[in-house]
Amino acid sequence: MAEEIVENRSRASESVALEEEVLARWRDQDIIRRLLKHNKGNEYFRFLEGPPTANAKPGVHHIFARTIKDTICRYKNMKGFYVPRMGGWDCHGLPVEIAVEKQLGIENKEQIEEYGIEPFIKKCKESVFTNIDQWSEMTERIGYVLDLDDPYITMNDSYIESVWWSLKEIWKKGLLNEGHTIVPFCPRCGTSLSSHEVAQGYKEVEEPSIFVKFKVIGQENTFILAWTTTPWTLISNVALAVHPDKFYVKIKYKEQEIILAEERAKILMKEENYEVIQRMMGSDLEGVRYEPLFDFVKPDKPAYYVTTAMFVTMEDGTGVVHTAPAFGEDDYDLGVRYDLPMVQPVKPNGTFEDIITPWKGVFVKDADPSIIKDLEKRGLLEGIHRYAHQYPFCWRCDTPLLYYARKGVYIRMSQLRKNLIDNNEQINWFPPNIKKGRFGNFLEEVKDWNLSRERYWGTPLPLWRCECGSEHMVGSIAELKELSAKEVPELHRPYVDMITFPCKDCGKEMKRVEYVIDCWYDSGSAPIASLHYPFENKEEFEKQFPRDYIAEGIDQTRGWFYSLLAISTAVFDKPSYKSVICHALVLDGEGKKMSKSKGNVVDPWELFTTDGADAIRWYLLSSSAPWRPKLFSIDAMREANRSFLGTLRNVLGFFKTYADLDGYKYADAVDPSKRPDVDRWVLSKLNLLVQEVTDRMENYDLTGASGLLNYFVVEDLSNWYVRVNRRRFWGAEDSMEKKTAYDSLYESLLTVAKLIAPFAPFHADKVYSTLGGELDSIHFEPYPDADTGLIDPDMITKMEDLKTVVELGRSARGAKNMKIRQPLQKAVVKGPDPFGPGLETIIRSELNVKDIDFEKDLSTFFDMTADPDPKKLGPKLKADSGKVRDEIMKMDPKQLAKVAKETGVDVEVNGRSYHLGEDDFRYHEVLGDRWTIGGEGGEIEVILDLHLSEDLKQEGIAREVVRRIQTMRKDKDLEYDARITLRISGDPVILSGVKVFNDYIMFETLADVLEIVDDAVGQDWDIDQGKLNILISI
């Protein structure tokens, strides 16, 4: 076990050493910066980096995202495109504020104001880049080509200025409004929460839910029954809502007449007796007026009547929903539709206003029991139930959240719904189902975008307002300067709040509306603001819009993917990106989310020092499609490293070992048509690979491409081409065989290196430099083009058949326990046409046979056998059949078949004699004892001749001896080309083999002398054929 770990380490550290060497070279030669300019002047491939927040450490999932981005961009760069890759940092937002609050030991807005906005945002600014060094180092270490020298930074004034410009564009189109929105609000912290924060705080709670009776005006003793889980909102009730298309009933119940939904009546009243007086549609109830439950607040608009709404469900309650527009989103929307008054008698700290005399100053939820009691006393309560449901709590202080109507500024995205959907049509989604599914569905129901945040650290909303109601949206720094005639030190709060200017309508002072904006708007503006458009880079912006490609986690569907599309639709009515890869999260080995509290987080830095970046990159891209969740297993990653990168390094090592010995340089390559069949095969496969990989890459199919590359490197190149051609590299003298082998292997390695360069940039560059690449880095090379003229489909088919033949031959040997080291005389192959002398050599050496025959019919190798057919014997012989059968089975089955066919068989049992004819037997074909078969019954069959002549036996011994000598050479760490002297003693049978194959043994083991002695004093060996002792000296 311990050994295994050491092995894995050393294997992995080979990778790390290689990468560190390449990294050092990249640093020396400034490769990354040069790549950023590579192909400048050519056509653009327009990529956009989604800005991470640099105040948290990068994790494995960030490496995943960056690998996906980098691989596509590197590919396009090699394909000849100029690929600008500007880095970006997302700086604003509540998470930053919260981090600073923690640092300062404060936790609400009052405390921030006490501390001072100016020092507070200074702290925010500092905190933003807490971990920027880690991000930069990670980016460099994984080889992500990204411009970190000149990134876009969402908190810079130039960036903010472009954001302001876009907001003014939207404002000019009349798409920016102020109005109420219902927001989740923590009464204790005094702030609304972002949806992300709310999502963290859902808990299952059990609360009282009550059935309340609303007295109908103008109908004696008649009530509408409604249901609520928040009794405290009844004080703010202004309407009831019913479903327009459902049936409602008026029933007689306990001497009163009650109106509720028919479906609900059946469920709620099933144990009781009630009589239906009247049946009607919900829409029939619209406009019915009722008496308010409470009269603390006098509404300023008509209220207290029945409305209709589609959101009313029959899942629970009575099918009648009590409506308080100030305290629920559905309620609010309904209020807008019916122009209902907004009754809001609750203070921001969650207590009732003084006008609610009985409960003034009481926290609303605490007032519930007493409100219930009050209703009960007045006979308006019909029942109380315990009701369990999910309710949000403040994730920081555990206070139940309240939904409040708050004023806010929003973009009317609902008005742009059709544009969003049309623009989405032009986007190429990976995986494709996101387009119509998750994202498309979201667009179908898109809501207005609540842009405003009552916070401090964010892009300030550039809206100034005068008390006369006049508004002005500022679209640039220059405009602000001109209006105010003041210098603006920076665009953040509180500085920007101090800027005022006279109202053009009334001359009074205009003040900024003190919101900052949602930070998703910041990052969604990146295509515009990263270039400081339209103040600078107009031409560059036009060249880069829309972007060709972005890639982020699937959690960004309603985040960045949406904000990008929303802003470009609102400003330009165009999508801002054409293709997008949504990748899934990286989970731990058990499929659980990685989190610090679970302690299952994989530290990227550890992986960099143990396994290296290419291993992580390759594993993440090749294991499954990017949108499949990655169950990150270090073992699986090591396996990917071992099998792919390890094999590649090894093939390269093999090439280098012999190329150095022979002083081989790639020059004057032999024309492929003049190379051996096996070379033309590998070049066929290579060029096919180029074609197929390119096809996958063009379709953003990184996993498909990596699978093809893996197969070629491991199976075709290493396990087949190198394996079957090893001897061509060993030969001492220069030959055409050898030259072409080098040429073909060199070309294969170089092309493969270029193909994998986007995936495993370090290994690719190492292969390139080892092969003597001319440029400073492989990454400046063009991506290979397939030479389709070299693709020979017949050759590919032939080789597939040949491999099958070898496989079946080995299987045939295995069936009879015949070692491959023992040469056999003949293989007989059925199925394919002859392969030709070149390829047949491969079969001869792989199967260790002297001859190969191709036959159409193998029946001559089979003998006919027979056994009695029990179905025939039974009916004929009855009780004796078993005994007759036993008797016949004593005979040789081959002889039996012959006799049965010729004369029939006579048997005597218990004194009775029987004659069995030809038809009483079943016949079988069995292979003769001399042969062994692989693939019997298949399309291709291989038969091997097991007969061993004296010669073959002796050669078998010779090969055993060679094998032992080679093992000893290896153990002694001899140089590959070291010459040796051999002294061998042993059993006579062994020595006779050695004598006959003296020259062969010397040639194979690079021996200058081979002496047979009486008693060699080297190593003892015990092989199948006998014992021997071998002494090697130099």
Added chain:
RNA sequence: GGGCCUGUAGCUUAGCUUGGUGGAGCAUCCGGCUGAUAACCGGAAGGUCCCCGGUUCAAAUCCGGGUUGGCCCA
């Protein structure tokens, strides 16, 4: 609570669009090969294709319900 995705050998996964005897790799065991490779080759063993129901001559595959894990939303 809702929407989307997901579940296949001990582990990682292919197959699902278009129904027809589930296929790899790793790990295990037996055997073989080896002067590039702790690699490789032959063989064995290992499956409730998450569960239940439906459609069908036939379901891993299509449909419905449930469930696991994930994401998004509430």
